[in-house]
Amino acid sequence: MKSPSQANLSSTFGSSLALVTLTFIGLASASVTAHAQLLVSEDFDGSGSDFLDGKTTTTGGLTWQVVLQQTGYPQGTLFRQDGTVLESTDSINVAFLPYTFEVDKVYDLRATITSPGTNWISLGFSTSDNINHSSAADGGYPWVLARTHASNDDVVFWNGPGTAGDTVGTDSDTDGTYDVSIQLDLTGTIAQASYFLNGIQLGSTQDLGITSTALVGDLPGFGFTRFSGSGGNGSIENMSLSVVPEPSNLALLAGAFGLLAALRRRRT
Incomplete structure (x- = not known):
């Protein structure tokens, strides 16, 4: 006693x-709060009759560049200011936002993609301002594909570049609304990525096989790609890019x- x-x-x-x-x-x-910061967002609150090309983002002050994915960069018309993404049987459209990334940060890129049809809408960090996410030469690194298909995978995450990297996490949920998020960790020597669907991480955190410094040099921005094919229109309800707390701060x-x-x- x-x-x-x-x-x-x-x-x-x-x-x-x-x-x-x-x-x-x-x-x-306080450390976590100091590191949490919304950088860019798009609410897609404009008109469906107006092209997304040339619009300033809701926050962040960036200007959308929407082009046909081909030499010459003519204006793309599939992405609209209300978030509608039209189908096209003969062209790939790119909706791109230029951005300068930095090492020693963790970025969260997310969007809600709804009823994209059987032809893909992709979201990702871009290795080209004329991005075709599936191309290793001017594609995504890392990125995600979303579609609505009766029998095949509807959401596929890729390490990149393009389809040259590993497939990470697939899902066949056909409800047609996908909250997708990619966390790009540039705080270590080797860049890493984590992938989330509807708030749940798919697969494990991935080494991207490239240094954070080198990857930053390869990324001129981020955005969407609308692949060609039939299957109906889709839509994007929101999009944001944020800096999130570093894993070490969360662990502490x-x-x-x-x-x-x-x-x-x-x-x-």
Whole structure:
């Protein structure tokens, strides 16, 4: 049995440790908050009769460049300001946003793609401003394909470049609405990517086989590709690019909360 002095000492130590832990949580939370930042977003709140080309993004001040994926870069007309993405049987359209990425950051690129039809709509980081995501020469790195198909995969994630990289995570959910997200981690020597569908990670975090520094040099921006083929129109409801907390900060924060929970259990 503890003496009163021992009990007081234990209580004082526990309170002091709890105070230190709470202070640490505050600092860790501030660090996480400081790193969480919306960079670019598009709400697609314009008119379906107006081309997306030339529109300024909702936040971030970038200008959409929509072109036919071919030499000469003529204007593409499949992407509209209300998010409608028309079908086309004879052309690939590219909706591109120029952006300068930086090493030592984790980027989250996400969008909601709805009823894309049997011909693909893709989203990804771009190795070319005339992007065809499936092409290794001017494609995505990393990226995701989405479509609505009765018998085949509807969502496919790729490491890149283009289809030269591994396929990571496929899904045959045919409900026609896909919340897709790609997290590109440039904080380590080798670039990594994680892929999410409707908030659930598919597969494991992937090494992209290229250094973060080299990948930053290969990425002039990000955007969408509409592949050619029949199958009906699709739509994009929103799109955003953010910097998210670094994994190390999240791990520190989780550890601090775990320590505080242990202290509470001990005191009860």
